[in-house]
Amino acid sequence: MAERRDGLRSRRRRGRGGESARPAYPRHWEADIALRDGSAAHLRPILPGDAAALQEMHLHQSERSRYMRFFAPMPRLSDKDLERFTTVDHVDRVAFVVYIGEDLVAVGRYDRIEPDTAEVAFYVADARQGRGLGSVLLEHLAAAARERGIDRFTAEVLPQNTQMITVFTEAGFDVERTLDDGVVLVSFRIDPTARSRAVMAEREQRAEARAMERMLNPTSILLVGVSSRRDSVGGRVLSALELSGFSGALHIISREALELRGHRTHARITDVPGPVDLAVIALRPEACLEAVEDCAQIGVRSIVIPTEGFSETPERRALQREIVTRARRHGMRLLGPGSLGFLRTGADPISLSIAPRMPRPGGVALAGQSSALAAMLLAGADVRGLGVHEFVSVGNRADVSLNDTLQHWQDDPDVDVIGLALESMGNPRKFTRIARRLTPTTPLVVLRPPGSEQQLPPGHDVRPSTLPRAALDQVLGQAGVVRAEGVDELLDVVDAIGRQGLPLGPRVGILSNTAALGASLRGAADQAGLTVVADNRSVPLSEDPRLIQRAFTSMAALGEVDLVIAGVLDTHADRRSGDPAELLRQMAIVARHSEVVLLACVITGVDRLAGIQAAVRTEGDLPPVHTTVRSTVRTAAAMLEAAARPQADDEDPPRREDVDRAAARQLVETALTHRHGPHDLDAAQTAALLAAYGITLLPTVTVQDEDDAVTAAGQLGYPVALKSTDPVLRHRADLGGVRLAIPDAIQLRHALAQMRADLSYSSAPLAVQSMAPAGVPVVVRSVEDPSVGPVVSLSIAGDATDLLGDIAYALPPLGEAAARRLIDTPAASVKLRGLKGLPPADREALADLVVRVGMLAEDLPELAELELYPVLVAAEGLTVVGASVRLAPAPNRTDGTRRVLLGPTASPEAPAT
Numbered sequence: 005m006a007e008r009r010d011g012l013r014s015r016r017r018r019g020r021g022g023e024s025a026r027p028a029y030p031r032h033w034e035a036d037i038a039l040r041d042g043s044a045a046h047l048r049p050i051l052p053g054d055a056a057a058l059q060e061m062h063l064h065q066s067e068r069s070r071y072m073r074f075f076a077p078m079p080r081l082s083d084k085d086l087e088r089f090t091t092v093d094h095v096d097r098v099a100f101v102v103y104i105g106e107d108l109v110a111v112g113r114y115d116r117i118e119p120d121t122a123e124v125a126f127y128v129a130d131a132r133q134g135r136g137l138g139s140v141l142l143e144h145l146a147a148a149a150r151e152r153g154i155d156r157f158t159a160e161v162l163p164q165n166t167q168m169i170t171v172f173t174e175a176g177f178d179v180e181r182t183l184d185d186g187v188v189l190v191s192f193r194i195d196p197t198a199r200s201r202a203v204m205a206e207r208e209q210r211a212e213a214r215a216m217e218r219m220l221n222p223t224s225i226l227l228v229g230v231s232s233r234r235d236s237v238g239g240r241v242l243s244a245l246e247l248s249g250f251s252g253a254l255h256i257i258s259r260e261a262l263e264l265r266g267h268r269t270h271a272r273i274t275d276v277p278g279p280v281d282l283a284v285i286a287l288r289p290e291a292c293l294e295a296v297e298d299c300a301q302i303g304v305r306s307i308v309i310p311t312e313g314f315s316e317t318p319e320r321r322a323l324q325r326e327i328v329t330r331a332r333r334h335g336m337r338l339l340g341p342g343s344l345g346f347l348r349t350g351a352d353p354i355s356l357s358i359a360p361r362m363p364r365p366g367g368v369a370l371a372g373q374s375s376a377l378a379a380m381l382l383a384g385a386d387v388r389g390l391g392v393h394e395f396v397s398v399g400n401r402a403d404v405s406l407n408d409t410l411q412h413w414q415d416d417p418d419v420d421v422i423g424l425a426l427e428s429m430g431n432p433r434k435f436t437r438i439a440r441r442l443t444p445t446t447p448l449v450v451l452r453p454p455g456s457e458q459q460l461p462p463g464h465d466v467r468p469s470t471l472p473r474a475a476l477d478q479v480l481g482q483a484g485v486v487r488a489e490g491v492d493e494l495l496d497v498v499d500a501i502g503r504q505g506l507p508l509g510p511r512v513g514i515l516s517n518t519a520a521l522g523a524s525l526r527g528a529a530d531q532a533g534l535t536v537v538a539d540n541r542s543v544p545l546s547e548d549p550r551l552i553q554r555a556f557t558s559m560a561a562l563g564e565v566d567l568v569i570a571g572v573l574d575t576h577a578d579r580r581s582g583d584p585a586e587l588l589r590q591m592a593i594v595a596r597h598s599e600v601v602l603l604a605c606v607i608t609g610v611d612r613l614a615g616i617q618a619a620v621r622t623e624g625d626l627p628p629v630h631t632t633v634r635s636t637v638r639t640a641a642a643m644l645e646a647a648a649r650p651q652a653d654d655e656d657p658p659r660r661e662d663v664d665r666a667a668a669r670q671l672v673e674t675a676l677t678h679r680h681g682p683h684d685l686d687a688a689q690t691a692a693l694l695a696a697y698g699i700t701l702l703p704t705v706t707v708q709d710e711d712d713a714v715t716a717a718g719q720l721g722y723p724v725a726l727k728s729t730d731p732v733l734r735h736r737a738d739l740g741g742v743r744l745a746i747p748d749a750i751q752l753r754h755a756l757a758q759m760r761a762d763l764s765y766s767s768a769p770l771a772v773q774s775m776a777p778a779g780v781p782v783v784v785r786s787v788e789d790p791s792v793g794p795v796v797s798l799s800i801a802g803d804a805t806d807l808l809g810d811i812a813y814a815l816p817p818l819g820e821a822a823a824r825r826l827i828d829t830p831a832a833s834v835k836l837r838g839l840k841g842l843p844p845a846d847r848e849a850l851a852d853l854v855v856r857v858g859m860l861a862e863d864l865p866e867l868a869e870l871e872l873y874p875v876l877v878a879a880e881g882l883t884v885v886g887a888s889v890r891l892a893p894a895p896n897r898t899d900g901t902r903r904v905l906l907g908p909t910a911s912p913e914a915p916a917t
Contacts, residue, residue: 030094032896033148035904036332037102040136040207042214043305043335044905045109047144050099055086057108058101061129072165073127089113096122098148100141104132104335105300112141114149114157121156122149126168138171139207143902146194150901151894153669159190176200196901205437208903209411215337216404216412219306220346220394222281222354224253226304228273228295229286232260237310238286241345241356242267248347248355248362255280272298279303284356289313289320289341293327300334307331308356309340312375314400328402328907342399344378349392350418357382357395366391366624367420368502371409373398377425377453377491384495388628389621391502393418403907405430410438413446420505421646423498425451425491430466430906432476432792433815433899436483443484447501447646450485451494452477467898469791475813476792482814482825486646496635497642500603500628506647507601512640513538513565517545517552521571521607521633528637529569534644538565545573549587556591560598567601569640571633574608584612585619588626595627601643602627605636658820660698660856665863668696672866675891682868685889687729687771693889697860699853699872702885704773710753716772723747723775726755730768735873735886745775776883779876780835780845784854786816786861786870793897794861798854800832801874816858823854836877845877853882868892 034048062070062081070078081089092099092113099113109132114122124145128137146157161168169188173179176199177192225245230238238258242265245254255276258269270276273283273295283304285295292309299307314324324341331338339346345356349365359382368390372378378397385392393416396409406424413419422442429435439448454473469476477487488494512534516522522541529536543555552572560568570591574584588604595602606616606629613631620626630636671693675685685693691701705716706729717724726743727734733741740762743755756770781801789795796818799811812829814822827833827850838844853875861867869890876883898906 030148033100033144035144035902036329036907037140037903038208038211038215038905039140039335040134040211040214042211042216042218042337043104043135044215044332044337045102045104045137045335046333047100047102047140049094050090050092050101050111050113052087052090054101054108055090057103057106058089058111059086061108061111061127064129064131066130069127069130072162072168073125075162095152098145098152100144100148102137102141103333105333110137110141112138112145114145114154116152116154117158118156120154121158122154124157124159126171133167136207136211138168139175140903142171142175143204147900147902149194155195156191156193161188161190162186163188174203176203201901204901204903205441209414209438211903212408212411213415215306216408219282219308219337219339219404220348220354220396220412221352222252222306224255224280224282225250226255226257226273226276226280226283226299227286228257228283228299229291230256230258230264230269232258232264236286238284240358241284241286241310244345244347244355244357244359248353250354252281274298274301276302279305282306282308284308284310284345286310289323292341293323293330296327296330296334296336300330300336304336307336307338307340308343308345309338309399310343310345311340312342314341314402324400324402325907331403332905332907338403339396340399341402342375344372344375344382344397344399346394346396347392348394357397359395360386363392363395364389364622364624366393366502367418368392368498369394369409369413369416369419369422370425370498371396371398371406371423372425373401373406373427375399377427377451380491381423381425381495384491387621388495388499389624390495390499391624401428401430403905405906407431407434407438410435410442410448414438414442419446421447421449421498421501423449423451423488423494425494427453428466429476429791431898432469432479433897436479436485436815437899439480439483439485443646444649447498447506448485449488449494449497449501449642449646450480451488451491467790469789470787471789471792471795471813472809474809475795475797475811478813478829479792479795479815484646484649486642488642493635493638493642496628496630496639497646500601500639500643501646503624504595504601504627506649507566507643508599508647509566510535510644510647511537511564511566512644513559513568514540514571515543515552515556515559515568516541516571516573517543518571518573521573521605524633525569525571525605525637528633529640532637532641534637534641549584553587553590553594556602557594560594560600560602563598565600567603567640567644568595569603569605569636571605571636572607574606574612583615584608585616585626588616588619588629589623592625592627596625603630603636603640604628605630605633607631658855660859662698663856663859664696668693668860668864671696672864672891676866676893680893682890682892685891690887690889694860694884694887697856699856699860699884699887701887702774702776702883704771704886706769706771707756708769710756713752713756713770713772714749717746717749717752720772720774724752725773725775726752726759727771727773728759728763728766728768729771730763730766731888733763733766733768734771773885776876776885777878777881779878779882781874782836782850782877784857784872784875786857786867788861788865788868788892788895790895791898793899794858794865794867796826796854796858796861798826799830800835802832805830805832814858816862818855818858820851820855823851823858826854827851843879846880846882847877849880849882850875850877853884865894865897866891 037047096116102110110128112126114124116122126138172190179192182189233239256267256269283299314320347355347357370381372381514525519541707713723745728741746752783799783801785797794816797811797813799805810830810832812826814826836845871888872884874885
């Protein structure tokens, strides 16, 4: 399927020369991948031991496929061919293989033919074509090539090989095609573009959504570990299936009896005729691994493991990783361990959960992680009578995660609002990327319990984040996520949205039949920042509920409010002089016809309240009823936040012609040569790296004595600044580390002598620096977080902003609009707009700097930390006064430019090379 015989046809190749000492096996290139049909596979660099499997795949290929790949019949690969194809150096010659189970199903490779150009080729098994293997291989080869300094791919393809041509043209790159001697010559740069990222995200969403659809819509189910006890895990799953009325094929593995509850049983998994859509393995942890292998033998597609206890010991955690590895390599996806299962209402209901009854059908989608949070969601939904479409518990999220559920629900027309209760985020960057695409059309409400970054739940195998909690909260907010502080608040918000939809605007009206309750509602609304445009607290207390109804109609029907908070004090709770539920029904009718959202805060007796809540629980048209002012207003605020619907920011960073990525890459590789840990760049290296991205530092000269200082000042021009290079002192005038506006050589000598005396405890040399124009001091930073990846932050300089956490965060790459939003986020950024008669600062110049820092952080994963401090933003332009850079070996980012399934993708020991 691609180029001419890949070395079988004589060709003069130019690159880095012949093969030299082979580098270490690149373990970080290994990955589990999701295929288009929802199944999984394993991708890794090729090894000599793959020769037999490659030959086996080749022998089963059609004559057409062999010809398309090698431009010759090639009925069999010679021993010399096999050695050439499977022995690579992982630098100039790179190849990936894809396995499903024991079968090699695809190969992709590149060979460097120029210092910056490589020829690429693919070979996919006939039986596995159409699953997207070619496009996944291209992404992984491109990522590896960029890592090795290659920025262009070429290929030679026969004109009739339309599948291969489509792989290139639909990848999102700018492909050039020419016809030469009956062969299509393809060439394209492999730098990620907005289109290539969008194509990758679309394919990723399709594959992961398909995996969830296969899992949640089984037509045949295998239950492993069912006993005669109804309270056993397997027994509860069987009861849930019977409760939901599942009508598909049901296979039960049990050694206790030949029949259970009218269902025939099997003694072994391998006795079940396959294939089977879904297996539920309710066994002790040690028995699950063998069960997974047996499931693979009969063609099981998806697995749910409700069993707990996979996090109690290191051995159990290793077992969990091995189970996921085995499942994926057999093409299966796994929900759990520790999953409470899932349920779906509607026309084709199913339940594998512990829900006491099937929920009322509705538009709410719910998902949780741990069994405790998932159980709380189910219980709260039952109490409220929540209209649920689907519920999923991902348990330890060892394979299927909440990201997968979001991908599944993105295009589901039956989902109106999504609520997630999560305790860890394996890929926060991907989560925010999905949320940014989802929230413009579907509200997303998320609960993150306090302390979740530092106190990961047992069994959650994720990278811990070094960022403060506020950073991720801020990034989620920028993606349109509405954050809840507890399970009750989460369910209150999704219930309100599921019943009535979102408000059409921000205008709020407050209605109350008592001044005291109305005052409490108004105070809470003002504190929450709601825009109250109508406030009627004068509805008289009366036994006639029609007075409240008329007052609500008058407020709602005028078209001047979008959401009404109705406070009702029922002073006649001890009398049976009316039905409060009927009052809500009538108000709900008016609200629907007026396109107004209604929230009710009802203060009444226990018996009357129980009657109201019973009506709300069973009737989907009634508005939610709250019993406290706080919960009512917080729900209103969350609905209005969701209604803001931020538009997805998919703009590409603007091109900067003065950016020299190659120079930056060379500098980083040179600086890290023979270094295995973090490394701080010196002043010259820092200036060079920043200059490669068009960022100019204020001229600075390190000096040893007074004569050096005077010479440097003469070169720079007076006035100058004298600074310590000590990291703690270099920007601290209050600690004696800075002397500014030194006018001449005499004053400079005096300042240097005095600083030497004052800072005798520091051995750091001093530096002479040009004076910068006055401006607002700003700090711009980037950090490579182990969990999130590159993060850019900005704050107004000063101890107060750091101590108060007045710092804005964003994920690169950043376009100009995103950079401006980052600048405006800190409360102290009002200083940039001009205060007390001062002119506004040049925010456009600052936005340009932020964009460049974002490009630098995105392009160089080795950039562990970058700080520009201070950046003085003047009325026109800005000056970067100081900078520090720390490099470290590049991490394997969780959300890069290649599709991967996070989790246990590599073997405990590297394969022999």
